[in-house]
């Protein structure tokens with residue numbers, strides 16, 4: 001009798017073999033992280049967990065990919081795609097990226113990257129770097145999941161949110177769902193809602209970003225910095241002049257700080273359309289989306305086709321939540337799914 005364990009084992013072997021010989025060589029897989037927390041912090045996190053990994057998971061992930069990929073810098077990837085550097089059709093390449101510029105990228109991710117000697121790129125939303133500004137979704141989540149809320153505060157929060165997310169009981173609401181609805185449908189009011197929620201919960205707006213001095217130190221160890229705009233807006237909703245400012249001034253800001261800059265843009269929320277791509281390609285060498293896929297190194301088309309993994313301005317990536325970073329079977333399955341998206 002064939003056990004399900006042995007079937008899984010055979011399937012695992014076949015997928016591993018297919019990835020190694022057919023799928024990954026000659027391509028570049030770009031991995032996306034956001035926050036890196038200590039094990040304790042990760043365990044205690046109750047919202048936005050999908051954009052966090054523990055330091056243990058990150059370490060496990062890097063050890064794993066170093067055995068299967070040549071982990072290169074983003075500049076190497078750009079040079080491969082532009083033909084300025086030669087890449088091998090037999091080698092699988094990978095890049096590691098971090099979105100937003102969280103403070104914990106310095107405290108928790110950087111020591112691991114440095115010790116394991118791998119390059120990585122952090123995409124900075126520059127309004128939040130070295131300032132008191134914080135990411136609205138984290139602040140809103142903190143206010144809504146505060147444990148010591150009185151009944152009257154819960155009532156006020158429910159009243160505040162009802163016009164946006166409908167009537168929900170405070171003790172059963174799903175903070176991630178609320179953030180997702182506001183991000184999608186009430187984006188222009190997100191900051192206002194967050195400020196009101198913080199006031200009701202008796203909390204203050206916290207900052208989450210790196211300092212420029214952190215970026216300086218990281219620059220000395222192979223970490224590069226790209227743009228994630230100024231204020232982390234939904235780019236597709238902006239007037240052309242504001243769009244241009246978000247794209248060009250963030251680049252200028254990072255360059256002016258003298259840190260290790262790479263001429264790359266990562267679109268906040270993965271929110272991108274043809275106009276955004278057109279504006280971005282005048283300024284940047286490469287652009288990254290949140291679409292699942294593996295980048296084709298043999299194509300440099302600048303097409304607006306957002307499903308084209310060969311396009312320089314809409315390069316797909318693989319988002320890495322904690323369970324994917326820790327589980328090789330799931331990781332292989334995600335790689336295959338990403339590869340099937342390739343055109």
Ligand SMILES: [Zn+2]
Pocket residue numbers: 099100228232268269
């Ligand atoms: Zn972001």
